Amino acid sequence: MNQSSPTPETGRILVIEDDPKLRFILEKQLSDAKDAQYEVRTAEDGVRGLQEVRRDAPELILLDVMMPGLDGYEVCRQLKANPLTSRIPIIFLTAKSTFEDRIHGLELYADDYITKPWAQSELLFRVRNQLKTRRAQLQSNALTGLPGNVLIETELSRRIAQGEKFAFLHIDLDYFKAYNDYYGYARGDAVIRFVAALLHEQIQRYGIVGDFVGHIGGDDFVVITMPDRAQLVADAVHASFDARITEHYDDLDLKRGHITVLSSRQGGIKKFGMMSITILIVSNVGRDIQHSAQVSDIAKELKKKGKAMVGSVVVPDRRLDGTPIMPAAELPASDGSEPPAC
Incomplete structure (x- = not known):
């Protein structure tokens, strides 16, 4: 007897990363994920990232910490201070892995960290966890993120x-x-x-x-x-x-x-x-x-x-x-x- 395949995990993800090579790798790793169909957009800096969020809010943000101009910490602070975007999970991408760096991110209400370099399996695991946790905790409408x-x-x-x-x-x-x-x-x-x-x-x-x-x-x-x-x-x-x-x-x-x-x-x-x-x-x-x-x-x-x-x-x-x-x-x-x- 044929068994139907499981419904693929979905999610709208915004990658904010100034390094074009890493942007490409992240987009490809997310797009190639098995049992998942992620809609991935990218932004090359913090200013453009905020513009993309205002244009069409994603369900999850992968955010580089060290960027010229508006760094990841400031982007996170602005997003978490806005009621419309405060509940969007943010995963920091950082080469910094000290205890102080992590505490600083958590003080800004970042939801998770991925340290460069990363394995694709770790990336997908953390992405899935954040998407599932967000939907379960909010009891929200999956399309808008608003309370249901x-x-x-x-x-x-x-x-x-x-x-x-x-x-x-x-x-x-x-x-x-x-x-x-x-x-x-x-x-x-x-x-x-x-x-x-x-x-x-x-x-x-x-x-x-x-x-x-x-x-x-x-x-x-x-x-x-x-x-x-x-x-x-x-x-x-x-x-x-x-x-x-x-x-x-x-x-x-x-x-x-x-x-x-x-x-x-x-x-x-x-x-x-x-x-x-x-x-x-x-x-x-x-x-x-x-x-x-x-x-x-x-x-x-x-x-x-x-x-x-x-x-x-x-x-x-x-x-x-x-x-x-x-x-x-x-x-x-x-x-x-x-x-x-x-």
Whole structure:
């Protein structure tokens, strides 16, 4: 009986090394790994390395310590100080192997060391360990590195239990499936990582310390912030997304203003406009929320409203008079003639 081969280990790895020969060797050793399919990018110095991380965050960084200009220690310090990149494992590549050198790296929260010269088997062992450890510890979405459903639920439940006032933003992309079908999974994944980075950017700019960003899965994200920051954050995300999403389309499609996709949902060939973003805001101000499921129920009500609108929208859970919109299950009973208005 034929046994299926094990699923290969995957991971997006960035090598930051100023020596072109060592860059080539590292890239080849990682690319030639058995039972693994690593996506490897390289950068020739610290400045370029930081640019590559900001452009498309990797899952693991191999970082040379001794580089001209911005050395590995400073690159590590900057990455670990940024909430968006702080959880990316960093393996230092160094000719230095003294106790003091290792302590200095650990003080900067480096995750591991490889001393030059190294054996390919050691390199791959340490790479696999860091990738597996990172995914297991974070319980995160493998694509974006953001906290996934378990941690989202934990964070929301904690705030509810402690009686904190909060605003829960549910972020959803419109026409993402069509984009993914048209351009392929690789470019679809790049869009998802772009949104993750965008959310962090706007939270850093308009949020406060302690704000939370999570990835439910697919094209659905979560931000938890303070009620008085919610609209500001949502508007900033809305504006930034609309201004930058065009970068992910080919020029010809931008000129046409649409892409054409065979739609299994709607049958036949269908034109889809540029992706837009729907942001739902649910707050426990003015209402008693005792369970995370209540937040989901309210968000579902708001989503019906948001999806009926054209283009990117922010849908708060407030009526014009400031009173909260309630989920159908919590609305007061009507006389049976018509459903209560929202």
